[in-house]
Amino acid sequence: MASSSLQLHPISISIPHRVSTNAFGLKPQSGFNKRYQIWKRKNKYPDFFIEASASSSTSGEDKPIMDEVTLASLKSNGIAVLQRQISKLQQTIVSSPPVVFLVKNSPGSTYMLGFCIATTALIIAVRVYLARKSRHKRPGSVADLVRRGQLNSGRGISKTVMYDDPFNNPQVKISKNNSTVEMCGKVYKLAPVTLTQEEQNIHQKRRSRAYQWKRPTIFLKEGDPIPADVDPDTVRWIPANHPFATTINDITEDLAQKNVYQKHGVPFRIQAEHEALQKKLEALQSDQKLNNMVIDPGTARNFERPFKSNNKLDDQQQVEQKSANGQTGSRPESQPNSNGKSASEEKQTL
């Protein structure tokens, strides 16, 4: 009967073989399965062996003595078998997959694996964050339409950055042999232009034959007669309801040309309007002054000459007439009022 001393074989002896063949322990696992199957099969047989040994020993007179002996032997055999099985099981447990041994023996690899996973996750997170940030920076150029007053909305204003230096452009890179160019991160192949001067001339001749056109010099609207000495090819007809073209010339050419060439001072029309307004204002002011001048009849008399001098003259004329006619007492009838007035004035003055 084998001793049931269970001794674990040292790992250092058994493992290297296993690691060299397969670090992840596939073969040892299959070996483990095989051993398990063998062990299972062997488990069946001990019963058979026990039963066989039991059945063979069940004969005759020695039955009771035999029974005791057989029982004892059977017991010892069973114990031995059990012990062997246990030892084999322990061996299989000990010969576990090398990954486990790796993990047990090199903790640094765990850290490496964890570090790689963490780095990957960090890079992905940073990329997502940057993508979101760039999306928020440019909410769309419709905001600029709002800023300019073309749309009514309560959106924000986006800013654009000026590009100042066209001479030092890092976005453009030409390859050394000039066959490719990199622009804005994309690489393009270059192909030479193949158009020759002869081909250009051919095209020009073709067009000159196809499109014979004269610049129109006269613009007429419907119903206008064509002048006699005008080339019909230079006449252009404009419909009356054209939205932005008209044949009516409200402006004289010379005046318009002067307006275009004017460099200083007030433009002609503004000046003309200004002068017209100025004249109107002056006329209004002069009318107002005249209306303000009112004549008082009481004071007007002070400015009038006294009638005395006139009466004296009249009297003298009358005396002369009298002396001329030789009449004394008759007064001329033509001056009744003045005589009346003169009498009253004489009365007043006296």
Next chain:
Amino acid sequence: MTSLFSSTFIPSNPLHKTLTLTKPPKPHQKPPPIGPIHSVLQYNRKPQLSGDTPRVVVITSGKGGVGKTTTTANVGLSLARLGFSVVAIDADVGLRNLDLLLGLENRVNYTVVEVLNGDCRLDQALVRDKRWSNFELLCISKPRSKLPLGFGGKALVWLVDALKDRPEGSPDFILIDCPAGIDAGFITAITPANEAVLVTTPDITALRDADRVTGLLECDGIRDIKMIVNRVRTDLIRGEDMMSVLDVQEMLGLALLGVIPEDSEVIRSTNRGFPLVLNKPPTLAGLAFEQAAWRLVEQDSMKAVMVEEEPKKKGFFSFFGG
């Protein structure tokens, strides 16, 4: 409504050849060897002004909505930032919107109509941009006023002359934002111009209108015409759903001033009243406008175009945004 250009614009030759979908026949030539691409982009020096000042440039297209006003605003401010004095004239009599793009709509009190009527002087009608003091805006008229048609072209000529002789000096550039179509507004706008920038998109409707406008400009005596192809999408070009810039050039036969990629920032900048060339960091379209302004100053054209985007090489840390 009767056609405004009934008999004037029909070509006299009934067998006229207009722009068709087929490309014109090319002379038999060997394809030139593709050598090194020079003068692609230059950012290390200020461009040298070429030509006589003031350079009067009309920005036109024919088709509406291709980006004329956007081009005028962005190229104008790019020129101002490069140190040149610029006057931008919105020659659209009925539908004025250059002031909206520049964010100056609340400061437009007088227009050219008031100057002609003698209500104000020319310097009082000019609106100076507070961000770049060498950029000024002049609007032709307020939306509800009518301009005598026989006057429009002459008025613009007088304006350009008056700007040349003003006390603070002649501007370096006068950009005229032309209205859409080939109507009286177009005729008015192109009258004082010496050169033209044709804005188009890579679709057949815009190309046909652009070809017609180019023909009219050449008939009127404007020979220096360059093209800006706007709203280009390299992904559609790669999938052959959109014409490439080289195809467009081959159809129109014009030198390239710039190629502007499709950019949603254009809409945001319009809403802000802040042209996208002033954004920091600049967008792809903003850079393209800057380059176009640079070439306009030097009377240069593009020698190479950006064809397609190369797939970006992804590293191990691309998951982390590297």
